[in-house]
Amino acid sequence: MSNPRELPTDHLATTTKDGHRVYLYPADVRGFFRTLRNFLNVILIAFFLALPWIRIGGRPAILLHLPERKFAILGIQFWAHDAPMLFFVIAGAVLTIFFITAVWGRIWCGYACPQTVFVDGVFRKIERWIEGDSIARRRLDEGPWTSDKVFKKAAKWGVFVAVSLVIGHSFLATFTGTEALAEMMKQSPLQSPGAFGVMAFISGLVLFDFGWFREQFCLIACPYGRFQSVLMDDRSMVVGYDVKRGEPRRGVAPPNPPTGDCVNCYRCVAVCPTGIDIRRGTQMECIACTACMDACDRVMEKIGKPTGLIRYKTFAGDRDQVSPFRPRSILYAVLLALVASALVVKIRNHQLVSADFVRATEAPYQVVPNADGGATVTNHFKLDIRNQDFDPSQVRVRLAEESKARGVELVTVHPELELRAGELRRLDVFFRFPKSIVEKGRVQAFVEIAGKDLIRQEVRLVGPLF
Ligand code: SF4
Numbered sequence: 001m002s003n004p005r006e007l008p009t010d011h012l013a014t015t016t017k018d019g020h021r022v023y024l025y026p027a028d029v030r031g032f033f034r035t036l037r038n039f040l041n042v043i044l045i046a047f048f049l050a051l052p053w054i055r056i057g058g059r060p061a062i063l064l065h066l067p068e069r070k071f072a073i074l075g076i077q078f079w080a081h082d083a084p085m086l087f088f089v090i091a092g093a094v095l096t097i098f099f100i101t102a103v104w105g106r107i108w109c110g111y112a113c114p115q116t117v118f119v120d121g122v123f124r125k126i127e128r129w130i131e132g133d134s135i136a137r138r139r140l141d142e143g144p145w146t147s148d149k150v151f152k153k154a155a156k157w158g159v160f161v162a163v164s165l166v167i168g169h170s171f172l173a174t175f176t177g178t179e180a181l182a183e184m185m186k187q188s189p190l191q192s193p194g195a196f197g198v199m200a201f202i203s204g205l206v207l208f209d210f211g212w213f214r215e216q217f218c219l220i221a222c223p224y225g226r227f228q229s230v231l232m233d234d235r236s237m238v239v240g241y242d243v244k245r246g247e248p249r250r251g252v253a254p255p256n257p258p259t260g261d262c263v264n265c266y267r268c269v270a271v272c273p274t275g276i277d278i279r280r281g282t283q284m285e286c287i288a289c290t291a292c293m294d295a296c297d298r299v300m301e302k303i304g305k306p307t308g309l310i311r312y313k314t315f316a317g318d319r320d321q322v323s324p325f326r327p328r329s330i331l332y333a334v335l336l337a338l339v340a341s342a343l344v345v346k347i348r349n350h351q352l353v354s355a356d357f358v359r360a361t362e363a364p365y366q367v368v369p370n371a372d373g374g375a376t377v378t379n380h381f382k383l384d385i386r387n388q389d390f391d392p393s394q395v396r397v398r399l400a401e402e403s404k405a406r407g408v409e410l411v412t413v414h415p416e417l418e419l420r421a422g423e424l425r426r427l428d429v430f431f432r433f434p435k436s437i438v439e440k441g442r443v444q445a446f447v448e449i450a451g452k453d454l455i456r457q458e459v460r461l462v463g464p465l466f
Pocket residue numbers: 241246261262263264265266267268269279295296299309310
């Protein structure tokens with residue numbers, strides 16, 4: 001007779017043969033890794049909810065304001081034209097995940113992915129609190145619709161909706177900023193239908209995914225899960241079963257054999273949130289949540305055997321094989337260092353006000369004779385000044401003292417101007433200087449643009465060769 005606890009071999013345990021969803025009821029587990037993950041869940045959830053409220057240097061730690069095309073990451077402001085900087089940030093994040101995956105496998109999925117953190121740390125906890133443990137939940141779902149079932153389902157989904165709305169609002173705050181969100185919440189949704197629509201969509205998505213879809217997202221939709229195998233090698237860390245120690249498992253070997261340590265209790269299968277049996281080897285569906293490690297350790301303690309029958313290991317051997325010093329991880333680390341260095345240079349050069357001189361399209365210079373026999377040369381430039389700050393900025397354009405001392409003059413209608421946040425203004429700027437200071441057709445001048453920063457720009461002026 002076939003074992004009802006044995007998982008199918010020809011299709012996933014989370015779907016029927018014809019592709020319908022099989023709802024999982026993972027059992028609760030206690031142990032070292034469970035406690036560690038509970039602790040991390042609290043920190044990560046608090047961090048996610050607090051993130052839009054955190055200020056660094058008076059600016060949001062994170063802001064992705066798409067309508068106004070302004071962004072802030074770690075308090076550093078970007079505008080849409082700063083896309084190269086955003087590219088380095090994204091490339092750095094991707095390479096960090098590549099490096100971590102190459103060394104420590106799917107540790108991100110198990111400990112830090114928002115999907116795992118919220119499903120495990122919030123939604124399953126609410127479910128357990130209202131509907132009971134995995135056996136009670138399964139019975140409730142399979143049982144008839146009684147008043148108790150209606151009450152429990154309504155209570156659970158009511159709390160799920162409330163939590164999803166909190167997550168949806170918090171997510172929206174990263175796009176609008178907390179002040180704008182607070183303002184919108186005081187008004188009717190009809191006054192900000194776009195933002196309300198985004199919040200309702202995200203809250204609905206969270207409710208659907210964390211409340212019901214759950215492991216199906218990891219198995220079907222998550223792109224990171226798909227390309228794991230190309231990022232890992234035989235010395236990346238995985239959650240694995242010690243076949244040598246565990247087999248032949250009890251009840252499978254012929255009569256009176258020396259059996260391995262696995263007592264074939266299926267606890268590791270019962271607790272798995274993605275519905276796999278890790279004893280069949282490392283599988284793409286494993287999100288490295290460590291639940292089976294804790295579950296099996298409890299069984300080993302009960303039967304007086306050493307823990308670690310299921311443990312962190314590598315394809316090549318034991319966990320001590322895990323090392324960041326391998327060609328693959330070194331390559332990711334080098335690329336990451338290059339991207340991080342480029343980002344640091346970009347950030348160091350990032351000014352609150354940017355200024356670019358572009359020579360005007362008419363003749364490069366004009367010469368006007370003076371009464372004293374000399375001549376004055378004029379160069380015409382366009383000056384693009386952009387306020388890169390999220391606040392208005394007062395800006396003053398002036399010539400550096402040493403250029404003034406050489407007889408260069410700067411003429412513009414608006415030497416002082418107030419720029420709105422993100423505003424770009426184009427000024428006509430004329431440089432006048434005596435022909436006598438022209439050397440080999442050139443004159444070097446320096447302009448200072450004084451705002452919250454002081455920018456010093458070199459401008460190459462031209463004049464007649466003779
Ligand atoms: S929990 Fe441990 S002993 Fe039980 S079936 Fe899994 S591997 Fe075997």
